[in-house]
Amino acid sequence: MAGDAAMSRVFVYNGDGAREISLDDFCAQADHAAFSWVHADGWREDAHGIVSRCDHMPQAALSALLAQETRPRCTLMGHGALINLRGLGADEGAGGDPLVSIRLWAEHARVITVSYRPLAAMEPVVKRMLAGEIRDPGDLIAAFAQEITEALDPEVAQLGDDLDEIESSLSDSGAADVRRQVSEIRASAISYRRFISPQRQALERLSAADAPWLHPDDRLHLQEAADRCARMAEELEAVRERSALAHEELTDLRAEQMNRQALIISVVALVFLPLTFLTGLLGMNVNGIPFAHERWAFWGVVAVCVVMSVGISGWFAATRWLKR
Template sequence: MSEPTDDTETHTPLLFGRVLDGQGGARPIAWEEAQNWQPAAPGEVLWVHLCRNRPGVQQWLENELHVPEPTAELLTSDQTRPRAFVEGETLVGTLRGINFNPGAEPEDMISMQLWCDGNRLVTLRRHPLQTPREIVAMLDRGIGPPDAGATITLLAELLITRMSQAIVDMNQVLDDLEDDDPDEHAEEMLKRISTIRRNCLGLKRHMAPQHEALEQISRDAPYWFEDHDRREIAESIARLRRYLDDIDISKESAVVLQDELRARSLASSEHATYMLTIVAGIFLPLSFLTGLLGINVGGMPGMDDPDAFWGVVALCGFLFIALIVVFRRLRWL
């Protein structure tokens, strides 16, 4: 079966729906059937992926799933800081993933809310997110997660895995910048490094609370979240912690490279200023001498001597050579 596409009918919030059969497969389900769904066989789990900003989502959560109003508001709001908590026998959480939509930057992360009671899993998003599509494609091929806990675990794992690609890309850019010629592309390199630093800060800002949210799930998830799911979440937490360390390393590498480029640029400017100062120091006495001999007053020596000009030229040459010798002995040159 081909990968499903988003529901383009704006009157329904359903993007896709599946009923997991407990064996890694699933069957599609329409919004009308999903609203009042009840398991027809042991092990069946309903998973609906909704667009949270379409009409009727909050009302359905409150009326059909009996979600408390504050929780329903949280699931449909734009308060997207990663978090997770348990409410009775249900798990509520907000996770974030890398935005791979055209024109987006890595730090422009997309939030996904989830609600699950073990039999029904509801995920909600506002902007397109690729991770749920990957999992539903696996279910359609019969190799997907068997239950709600495994689905949540796989969602978290794939969200984190996609983060690693953004970190690898940033490190590759840093490696390329280190091999580039700073004398030719210094300004462009500084701009790219500044972008990488902003990306690192954005990823760190969102990934750190996601680390806490996953720990909350691993520690406090309800009984239907099985032990192997907790172990998988623990592995995802460890991987996320490594990625946070990698982000810190990338940020520090960007700072070091940026400082080096700025130091080289400053040294080049200082060298140019120094050379101009040396040139001014050499020609200032010569300018004074020629200015003194160029005043238009009576009594200037050599005014009637045709060889006086060459005498002044020789005097300036001698003074020039003398200044060069003095500057070299002072180690200014």
């Protein structure tokens, strides 16, 4: 049961520690616990029933918890708060958005979470819960915020490092081959920033919310996570702009290479154009061609062609056409 981050699970905390219980024991034990956490897999057929066990949850919050398409947000509703966060998924090969959503309904002594895809931060938070580090809703939300930002930080930094390597290789002869990598980095930066920017706003709003179950240390951790999201959003914006500049530079470099190749082809064509004219003129099958029956005529024509080609090539070299 503990190895599957996507399945529905229930945790309770009392003064003597935290433990995981079955869904069948939820109604009997959760109401008497100092703090309880219910996590529901959104794809389960009974997910609605699991979530609705919270008696005083507003209908709007219930609908938002089970919604499949979400963006980071924080909305205060009565005695509780609805928080949507995005973090890296546990299954990196899965399709869809690179950041997985987790929806949280927090109220006094209880948190209900719902996710449709496994979240990478889930297992670290579960370990902290079972270790007794999470004792109230504020601790749980702060733990999710911390684990999500700590997992995202190296991913965002890696995008910048990859772009640094690409920028340092732009002058190499094979620089045109990295255009696809630049496009992938830019797409990842845009995708991450689309969720990280509103997530920062959601965490800042929650840290300033008038909720009695948020303690001062919880607000401090939430603000710290918000600051890290702000820094990541700024870095992603810089990566996006640098990627656009790198793509333009690669495009210019490719155009310059094509122009140089076209120039070389033009020079070669100009060298051989008079030679082609000469050989075509002497190759006509008509009478009257000078020295047609002389033994040295062929080698004479070859010598004239060599002299002409050397002269034309020397003129191109003297006028620096081959270095343009």
